[in-house]
Amino acid sequence: MWNRFRNPYAGLPVLAIVLAVLPLAFSNPYHYDVAIHVLINAVVAVGLNLLIGYAGQISLGHAGFFGLGAYTTGILSGVYGWPPLLSVLAALVVVGVLAFAVARPILRLSGHYLAMATLGLGILISIVISTEGWLTGGPDGMIVPTISVFGWELFGETRWYWVMAVLLLVAVWLALNLIDSPVGRALRAVHGSEVAAQVAGVNTISYKVLIFVVSAVFAALMGTASAHYSGFITPDLAGFFHSIEFVTMVVLGGMASTYGALIGAVILTTLPQLLTGFDDLEMVIFGAILMAVMIFMPRGLVPTLTARLRKGS
Amino acid sequence: MLHALLKKIGLAAAVTGVAVAGMSNASAQQDPIRVGTFLAVTGPASFLGDPELKTLQHWVEKINNQGGVDGRQIELVHYDTAGNAGKARTFAKRLITSDQVDVIVGGTTTGTTMAVIPLVQRYEIPFISLAGGVPIIDPVKKWVFKTPHTDRMAARKILKDMQARGFDKIGLIxxxxxFGKSGRKQTLSVVGDYDIEIVADETYGPNDTDMTAQLTNIANTDGVDAILNFGFGQGPAIVTRNYEQLGLKLPFYQSHGVASKKFIELAGEAANGVRLPAAALLVAEKLPDDDPQKPVVTAYKKEYESTYNESVSTFGGHAYDGLMIATQAIKRAGTTDKAAVRDAIEQTSGLMGTGGEFNMGPDDHLGLDLSAFRMLEIRDGEWELAE
Incomplete structure (x- = not known):
């Protein structure tokens, strides 16, 4: 009986119910808009958490994949007139192939060097997007057409909310599945000690590459969704600060916790909206909250809280 | 563990609940006129957004102290975008659907403005942008207006001055x-109208610290009569310094991108002799007394500088113009009905702002002509009228 609840999948139906009930609390499109941004960030954070939390590899360039996905579908559908679904698919392939190509050389590095390499990759992508103005519209951004499937146009906050909610459920399910598989166990071994994992016969390189590509494709998928949802993209999407935001979500929510990454995304997306009333103090309060969490809960919000609750119960 | 799980979910629900509660509307009052704005008050474009916000806050207060518009007070709702297009979009949505503003005056940069255009068009709300880009109003969009001159107008003003001085071959850097990219594009697109040929076309990156190579290339091109630099930030100041170091004697033009005291500080002695197009605000006191724009710009300058104790910039002036256009349109319309206000904004005519005289129409949602720009020359570290 008890074991049933130890099953991480138990959170999935609860998440589904929360997502289904949440719109009852929304009274206007702005609320939906914030929720959609939460969902976008949540999927990216869940994907990034696989890499950071489970495989123990840092990436400071995930916004690069996010932006590359957004721009690939934007350019293919906007400039070359591809059907959006096809251009989204193409974007995922482009990002997947790029991530695969760079993963081997990059993941040979570790620690600061790995951070630097991913940082460089992200910045490169964002520079290319800003400078190739004839294709990308340059720093002022470009317009992206809406998605329509068999005459049904995916437009407006409500429709997008449900699409994003389903994407999140699928992403969480995939992530839990992956963690619970032999791959996940191998990854945790890599995280613990790469040498020991190798000695035990784990092909560490190929597992790391796999998880790098998976998390990059998660980011790219949400990049494409966000591009078609907002209808307008700028190079900020691929920028360094955006990458840092994603990493912060994972670390704040709690590394190696899928639901932690989710909570991290919720907090980091809604908090700035809540704090706008404080004007100049906004950044100070925001920073203080982040610092307090990291000082008092260095393992992140969710792992620390669950550990405390477990001890208490 | 069940307990823990439930707690976990409870936490999630609590966080979301708090979030939603905090975002709920302020009660919809009928009385005040709600003016929404989203500006880049922090971040790389803060030197634009900061004076814009200060201007809006001060003049809204002033209008309210004088009894408001048609007896109704103005309420300013502001959000800081930090120049991020995604944030601008969310805040615009918040202004429209949650704060339910009557009109939006904002959008510091072209990127943030372009990002919200689909929204204001869909929700049909009058929007006066404070950004420079041509694509904002070309093609004309029903609900979108703007106050700053475009870089195309700046290019025309410069080329006209060159033509008048008999230059027909110029070097462009x-x-x-x-900013520089768009300026280059607009210059290339209108240069044909002035019988001027661009014989050299060089570029430099935003972080370059030496442009002598490009300038030497231009100077060595046959028949160059003058050099034009279209750029923004520290780049143009470096170009100007390099220009002097190379001992070049060709007439030197800069764009309106350098129309701030900072440029003269950075370029120092080398700035003397540089010509540039700029708004009348920069030379407010030096305008002839019969200049119709003089009263507006001197009054704005005096009031801004005495209130905030810092020198005036043209960017704040754009916000002033936007607020005046919006409030006068509401006054003329006698209502805050969005369609009526939009029509009234489009009918703006003879409104003298800090940027020039606004005469809008169905085909022109900017309403300024080239007379809005003054050709200035820097002499002894001061702006002087060149015309």
Missing amino acids: SGTGG
Whole structure:
């Protein structure tokens, strides 16, 4: 009986119910808009958490994949007139192939060097997007057409909310599945000690590459969704600060916790909206909250809280 | 563990609940006129957004102290975008659907403005942008207006001055940042109208610290009569210094991108002799007394400088113009009905702002002509009228 609840999948139906009930609390499109941004960030954070939390590899360039996905579908559908679904698919392939190509050389590095390499990759992508103005519209951004499937146009906050909610459920399910598989166990071994994992016969390189590509494709998928949802993209999407935001979500929510990454995304997306009333103090309060969490809960919000609750119960 | 799980979910629900509660509307009052704005008050474009916000806050207060518009007070709702297009979009949605503003005056940069245009068009709400880009109003969009001159107008003003001085072959050097790039594009697109040929076309990156190579290339091109630099930030100041170091004697033009005291500080002695187009605000006191724009710009300058104790910039002036256009349109319409206000904004005519005289129409949602720009020359570290 008890074991049933130890099953991480138990959170999935609860998440589904929360997502289904949440719109009852929304009274206007702005609320939906914030929720959609939460969902976008949540999927990216869940994907990034696989890499950071489970495989123990840092990436400071995930916004690069996010932006590359957004721009690939934007350019293919906007400039070359591809059907959006096809251009989204193409974007995922482009990002997947790029991530695969760079993963081997990059993941040979570790620690600061790995951070630097991913940082460089992200910045490169964002520079290319800003400078190739004839294709990308340059720093002022470009317009992206809406998605329509068999005459049904995916437009407006409500429709997008449900699409994003389903994407999140699928992403969480995939992530839990992956963690619970032999791959996940191998990854945790890599995280613990790469040498020991190798000695035990784990092909560490190929597992790391796999998880790098998976998390990059998660980011790219949400990049494409966000591009078609907002209808307008700028190079900020691929920028360094955006990458840092994603990493912060994972670390704040709690590394190696899928639901932690989710909570991290919720907090980091809604908090700035809540704090706008404080004007100049906004950044100070925001920073203080982040610092307090990291000082008092260095393992992140969710792992620390669950550990405390477990001890208490 | 069940307990823990439930707690976990409870936490999630609590966080979301708090979030939603905090975002709920302020009660919809019928009385005040709600003016929404989203500006880049922090971040790389803060030197634009900061004076814009200060201007809006001060003049809204002033209008309210004088009894408001048609007896109704103005309420300013502001959000800081930090120049991020995604944030601008969310805040615009918040202004429209949650704060339910009557009109939006804001959008510091072209990127943030372009990002919200689909929204204001869909929700049909009058929007006066404070950004420079041509694509904002060309093609004309029903609900979108703007107050700053475009870089195309700046290019025309410069080329006209060159033509008047008999130059027909010029060298162009431009920054690769957004401003320089757009300026270069607009210059190339209108240069044919002035019988001027661009014989050299060089660029520099936003972080370059030496442009002598590009300038030497231009100077060595046959028949160059003058050099034009389209750029923004520290780049143009470096170009100007390099220009002097090379001992070049060709007439030197800069764009309106350098129309701030900072440029003269950075370029120092080398700035003397540089010509540039700029708004009348920069030379407010030096305008002839019969200049119709003089009263507006001197009054704005005096009031801004005495209130905030810092020198006036043209960017704050754009916000002033936007607020005046919006409030006068509401006054003329006698209502805050969005369609009526939009029509009234479009009918703006003879409104003298800090940027020039606004005469809008169905085909022109900017309403300024080239007379809005003054050709200035820097002499002894001061702006002087060149015309």
